[in-house]
Amino acid sequence: NAGVTQTPKFRVLKTGQSMTLLCAQDMNHEYMYWYRQDPGMGLRLIHYSVGEGTTAKGEVPDGYNVSRLKKQNFLLGLESAAPSQTSVYFCASSYSRGKNEQFFGPGTRLTVL
Amino acid sequence: DQQVKQNSPSLSVQEGRISILNCDYTNSMFDYFLWYKKYPAEGPTFLISISSIKDKNEDGRFTVFLNKSAKHLSLHIVPSQPGDSAVYFCAASTLLRQAGTALIFGKGTTLSVSS
Numbered sequence: 001n002a003g004v005t006q007t008p009k010f011r012v013l014k015t016g017q018s019m020t021l022l023c024a025q026d027m028n029h030e031y032m033y034w035y036r037q038d039p040g041m042g043l044r045l046i047h048y049s050v051g052e053g054t055t056a057k058g059e060v061p062d063g064y065n066v067s068r069l070k071k072q073n074f075l076l077g078l079e080s081a082a083p084s085q086t087s088v089y090f091c092a093s094s095y096s097r098g099k100n101e102q103f104f105g106p107g108t109r110l111t112v113l
Numbered sequence: 114d115q116q117v118k119q120n121s122p123s124l125s126v127q128e129g130r131i132s133i134l135n136c137d138y139t140n141s142m143f144d145y146f147l148w149y150k151k152y153p154a155e156g157p158t159f160l161i162s163i164s165s166i167k168d169k170n171e172d173g174r175f176t177v178f179l180n181k182s183a184k185h186l187s188l189h190i191v192p193s194q195p196g197d198s199a200v201y202f203c204a205a206s207t208l209l210r211q212a213g214t215a216l217i218f219g220k221g222t223t224l225s226v227s228s
Contacts, residue, residue: 004156031213042117042202042218043157050213058215090156094214101147102216104156 002026004105006091012111013081021076021108023091031094032074033058033102034066036087043090049074081112116140117205119219128228132190136203136219139184145206147216148177148188150199157202161188193226200224 007022023032030051035043045058049068063085065077074093078085088109092102118137126132136146144165149157163170163177163186170177176189190197200223204216 033213033215040122040220042204042220043216044218045215048209048213048215056209056213058209092156100214101159101162102214104149104158106154106156 004091004093004103006089006105006108008108009106010109012113013078014113015082017081017112018077018079019081019110020078021089021091021110023074023076023093023105024072025074025091025093025103026072027093027095027103028071029093029095029103030071031096031102032068033092033094034064034074034076035090035092036060037090037107038087046076046089081110083112086110086112114139115219116143117203117217117219119201119203119222121222122220123223123225125225125227126193128195128226129192132188132193132197132224132226134188134190134201134203134222134224136186136188137184138186138205140205140207140217141181141184143205143207143217146177146179146186147204147206148175149202149204149218151202151221152199160201190224193224195226195228198224198226 033048034046047066091105094102147162148160200221203219
């Protein structure tokens with residue numbers, strides 16, 4: 001049982017390049033989330049999904065797109081990377097809506113030059 | 114404006130003593146609170162939670178206290194151990210429009226426990 005895994009762990013992009021971050025969970029969770037954490041800040045929600053084939057915007061969605069084609073995977077895309085997207089990205093999942101904890105992946109450290 | 118605030122960026126405690134980490138929130142609609150612990154280069158891991166209908170929840174060395182009238186919660190670690198050295202995030206749970214639950218995080222408090 002690997003929990004929540006993220007690929008890649010590190011990535012350096014040039015401004016304008018695109019990339020996709022992959023999140024996978026093996027806990028059969030319905031809900032999945034993408035957060036970003038900037039230095040000295042808490043985590044902020046980018047996008048989330050309440051089930052296969054559904055996605056919705058969070059607090060800071062601009063510049064990102066997401067897809068949830070399979071229940072276990074949640075992809076975060078950057079179409080044209082900008083230096084402001086330099087951050088650590090965390091994926092999380094949870095069993096259901098409500099009072100239960102979210103399980104986090106180890107993070108992807110992205111630098112945009 | 115920050116809805117969840119951790120006003121102490123860092124805390125240093127000696128091994129065996131009590132660590133008290135504080136958190137304030139502004140939204141009275143929050144009804145569930147969580148504490149996460151984070152080591153460098155790892156994702157946050159869930160530590161303990163509390164519902165707004167309670168004022169205390171205990172799990173081993175960790176106790177969370179909630180004061181709804183003051184919109185304040187605190188995490189007590191007794192006794193503190195060097196392995197507790199990490200960043201601690203306070204989070205409030207809020208329901209999202211399209212189902213699901215978002216966590217609103219504070220900026221974190223770095224706890225250092227010296228032996």
